[in-house]
Amino acid sequence: EAGVAQSPRYKIIEKRQSVAFWCNPISGHATLYWYQQILGQGPKLLIQFQNNGVVDDSQLPKDRFSAERLKGVDSTLKIQPAKLEDSAVYLCASSSWKGKNGYTFGSGTRLTVV
Amino acid sequence: KQEVTQIPAALSVPEGENLVLNCSFTDSAIYNLQWFRQDPGKGLTSLLLIQSSQREQTSGRLNASLDKSSGRSTLYIAASQPGDSATYLCAAHNQAGTALIFGKGTTLSVSS
Numbered sequence: 372e373a374g375v376a377q378s379p380r381y382k383i384i385e386k387r388q389s390v391a392f393w394c395n396p397i398s399g400h401a402t403l404y405w406y407q408q409i410l411g412q413g414p415k416l417l418i419q420f421q422n423n424g425v426v427d428d429s430q431l432p433k434d435r436f437s438a439e440r441l442k443g444v445d446s447t448l449k450i451q452p453a454k455l456e457d458s459a460v461y462l463c464a465s466s467s468w469k470g471k472n473g474y475t476f477g478s479g480t481r482l483t484v485v
Numbered sequence: 486k487q488e489v490t491q492i493p494a495a496l497s498v499p500e501g502e503n504l505v506l507n508c509s510f511t512d513s514a515i516y517n518l519q520w521f522r523q524d525p526g527k528g529l530t531s532l533l534l535i536q537s538s539q540r541e542q543t544s545g546r547l548n549a550s551l552d553k554s555s556g557r558s559t560l561y562i563a564a565s566q567p568g569d570s571a572t573y574l575c576a577a578h579n580q581a582g583t584a585l586i587f588g589k590g591t592t593l594s595v596s597s
Contacts, residue, residue: 413574413587414529414587421582427583469516470582471517471581472534473517478528
């Protein structure tokens, strides 16, 4: 089966600019996750979708971050305006219902804010 | 609230050694536990998934164990190779339908 696709792979922007990341999960996976991984840290959940509904966005900085999953398939994560501390790798993952068979991660997008 | 800790943070070994990476979690009521590998600048590759009803899983030179009562999991790597050099992440899945919670990882370096 095809894996989780993410784009772009790398992005460099200036602070206060906006940026968007795209994710296409494994076909048939109902649950999609966005994680933020700061250098030297483990990934931290930003938002979890079940089909096209939000299950958990408690750690999403909603004043600058937004995410959507239209039609329960692809998802977009946006940052506006970006801050220096947003420099990180943004990972998308998907799982089948309730994650019984584990998670599959994409290659991530490395964001550098200068 | 589930917390996952991995020890050591970094480990250097010569090629051929057998080694153990440790993972501990505070809430023993987990749904499953997953070990990942991450190469520099890359995404996460799943290594082993242990369901809450299982005690261990094996894949090639890798063996992962799970002891829910003590809140611990170990990843055993046999006959380490330079290609095993990477960061290994442990992640606990608390309840069906909730998100994985990760440790900070153990960075392994295997020298030839």
